[in-house]
Amino acid sequence: MTDLKGKTAVITGSTSGIGLGIAKGMAAAGANIMMNGFGDADKIKTARQSLETHDIKALYHGANMTQPDEIEDLIATAHKEFGSVDILINNAGIQYVAPVEDFPPEKWDAIIAINMSSAFHTIRHALPLMRKSGWGRIINIASAHGLVASPYKSAYVTAKHGILGLTKTIALECAEDNITVNAICPGYVKTPLVEGQIADTAKARGITEDEVINDVLLKAQWTKKFVKIEDLTDLTLFLCSTAAQNMTGGHISIDGGWTAA
Numbered sequence: 001m002t003d004l005k006g007k008t009a010v011i012t013g014s015t016s017g018i019g020l021g022i023a024k025g026m027a028a029a030g031a032n033i034m035m036n037g038f039g040d041a042d043k044i045k046t047a048r049q050s051l052e053t054h055d056i057k058a059l060y061h062g063a064n065m066t067q068p069d070e071i072e073d074l075i076a077t078a079h080k081e082f083g084s085v086d087i088l089i090n091n092a093g094i095q096y097v098a099p100v101e102d103f104p105p106e107k108w109d110a111i112i113a114i115n116m117s118s119a120f121h122t123i124r125h126a127l128p129l130m131r132k133s134g135w136g137r138i139i140n141i142a143s144a145h146g147l148v149a150s151p152y153k154s155a156y157v158t159a160k161h162g163i164l165g166l167t168k169t170i171a172l173e174c175a176e177d178n179i180t181v182n183a184i185c186p187g188y189v190k191t192p193l194v195e196g197q198i199a200d201t202a203k204a205r206g207i208t209e210d211e212v213i214n215d216v217l218l219k220a221q222w223t224k225k226f227v228k229i230e231d232l233t234d235l236t237l238f239l240c241s242t243a244a245q246n247m248t249g250g251h252i253s254i255d256g257g258w259t260a261a
């Protein structure tokens, strides 16, 4: 198992779904955790306390990923409280499904800001800290939609393609600094983000929610199974391990064969 004792992981959007799963895995591996995301204060507190049962320190910062100054404060606070930012997981994301001519411009702006630009801001503040300590791991949670498109997801597909470009660029900029930058491209994972999308897609396509699951989502996934949060967590731990020290600038698909077709 990857040993992350003494390291600090900042995980955006870690109050739910994939981000929370990664936080649990990193805490179990010994890393201190800076949680981030929205949600009910009591539930966030409970999640934070459950991370601390792994004998690590977990803090929460409510930075809104649309606000560059709040993102700066997220990274600065992690540095101040823990002394370093060693692992950065850019995970926060939202979705909106509509044909492009009906796509609200404010939804476009929010998706580009949260799913793509926030990673630019976290990276520009965290990278100097990683360079200083001589080690770092940046993992961007992209999507199969970083590689291929689906109709009615113009903003999401654009943002996820963009994050792969950012991943490659930053990997080159810090290639000699013992810092790796990679993207993970999951297929469908049953989280609150996808559950919301099932209803929206049913409406956009005029079909039932069961039809969305079987004929739209899992149609693309050749295994006919949703990807598990635990699989993604294990992959992030692998990317933090010594075995992955020469993997940088890449993307790893974990999509049940979707993008192989």
Ligand code: NAD
Pocket: 012, 013, 014, 015, 016, 017, 018, 019, 036, 037, 038, 039, 063, 064, 065, 066, 091, 092, 093, 094, 114, 115, 141, 142, 143, 144, 185, 186, 187, 188, 189, 190, 191, 192, 193, 194
């Ligand atoms: P989720 O809805 O369960 O979690 C999203 C997280 O982002 C939550 O913690 C939420 O509070 C946070 N968030 C949303 N807006 C925010 C903002 N403005 N500022 C700060 N935090 C904010 O979703 P998830 O499925 O766990 O998605 C996590 C990531 O994985 C996203 O980037 C998503 O695009 C990606 N992804 C998900 C799937 C999937 O099938 N679920 C597939 C591929 C990629």
